[in-house]
Amino acid sequence: MGQGSVERDPKDREPRARATRIKFCGLTRPEDVDLAVALGVDFIGLVFAARSPRRLDPMTGAALRARIPDRIATVALLMDASAAEVGAVVETVRPDLLQFHGAEPDAFCAGFGLPFWKAIAMGGDPDRALAGLGSFPHAAAFLFDGHAAGEPGGGGQRFDWTRLPDTLERPFLLAGGLDAGNVARAIATARPWGVDVSSGIEQSPGLKDAARMRAFVEAVRCADGDGAPRS
Numbered sequence: 001m002g003q004g005s006v007e008r009d010p011k012d013r014e015p016r017a018r019a020t021r022i023k024f025c026g027l028t029r030p031e032d033v034d035l036a037v038a039l040g041v042d043f044i045g046l047v048f049a050a051r052s053p054r055r056l057d058p059m060t061g062a063a064l065r066a067r068i069p070d071r072i073a074t075v076a077l078l079m080d081a082s083a084a085e086v087g088a089v090v091e092t093v094r095p096d097l098l099q100f101h102g103a104e105p106d107a108f109c110a111g112f113g114l115p116f117w118k119a120i121a122m123g124g125d126p127d128r129a130l131a132g133l134g135s136f137p138h139a140a141a142f143l144f145d146g147h148a149a150g151e152p153g154g155g156g157q158r159f160d161w162t163r164l165p166d167t168l169e170r171p172f173l174l175a176g177g178l179d180a181g182n183v184a185r186a187i188a189t190a191r192p193w194g195v196d197v198s199s200g201i202e203q204s205p206g207l208k209d210a211a212r213m214r215a216f217v218e219a220v221r222c223a224d225g226d227g228a229p230r231s
């Protein structure tokens with residue numbers, strides 16, 4: 001999955017050549033993974049963060065990962081885990097990408113032989129958060145999320161999308177409180193490379209809702225102007 005292949009040009013208001021990537025995050029059940037695959041999302045996120053109601057142990061993560069075909073990238077989400085814990089997830093789950101949500105420095109994130117995404121907490125002090133982007137020269141992409149620094153994500157917290165900079169040298173995903181009802185506005189406002197959703201497609205933490213998953217994908221496709229799933 002070429003997560004770094006497309007640059008965002010926010011000044012270009014013409015329709016984009018490629019569709020907005022979709023990441024479903026925090027899946028815990030085989031049936032939810034199977035539906036995400038059938039809906040053609042681009043990324044499936046599995047959570048290994050200690051404080052999460054969606055947390056998986058590596059063996060359960062590996063079993064879910066085995067259901068995900070190569071065309072969809074598996075993202076392992078971590079927050080302030082030790083190198084040994086991250087290593088165990090990498091070894092057992094074999095994700096395509098890592099996504100770091102804690103205070104891990106760039107060198108740590110880059111030390112596992114996989115591309116990584118850095119989650120940026122936009123919920124507290126967005127200016128301070130954005131000033132820190134330069135500390136992650138090896139991040140393949142940024143994920144702007146609505147929670148405050150030090151807090152876990154996945155809580156449906158939105159942030160002010162207009163606070164994102166006009167230009168960014170790397171792709172970014174928009175996250176935090178997205179759902180089928182607001183994702184089109186989010187895409188029009190922020191023009192992200194991808195969108196990430198967890199609680200907005202759930203019935204309760206970790207248990208996804210089939211109708212909300214479908215509606216979210218449909219809303220993104222409509223926002224992209226084709227209204228149809230990609231082949």
Ligand SMILES: O=C(O)c1ccccc1NCC(=O)[C@H](O)[C@H](O)COP(=O)(O)O
Pocket residue numbers: 025026045047049051052053054055077079101143145146151152153154155156157175176177178196197198199200
């Ligand atoms: O999902 C969690 O429980 C979680 C725990 C610790 C760190 C991050 C976590 N989730 C991140 C995500 O699922 C998403 O990347 C993002 O926060 C979007 O969540 P939501 O606002 O619920 O759509």
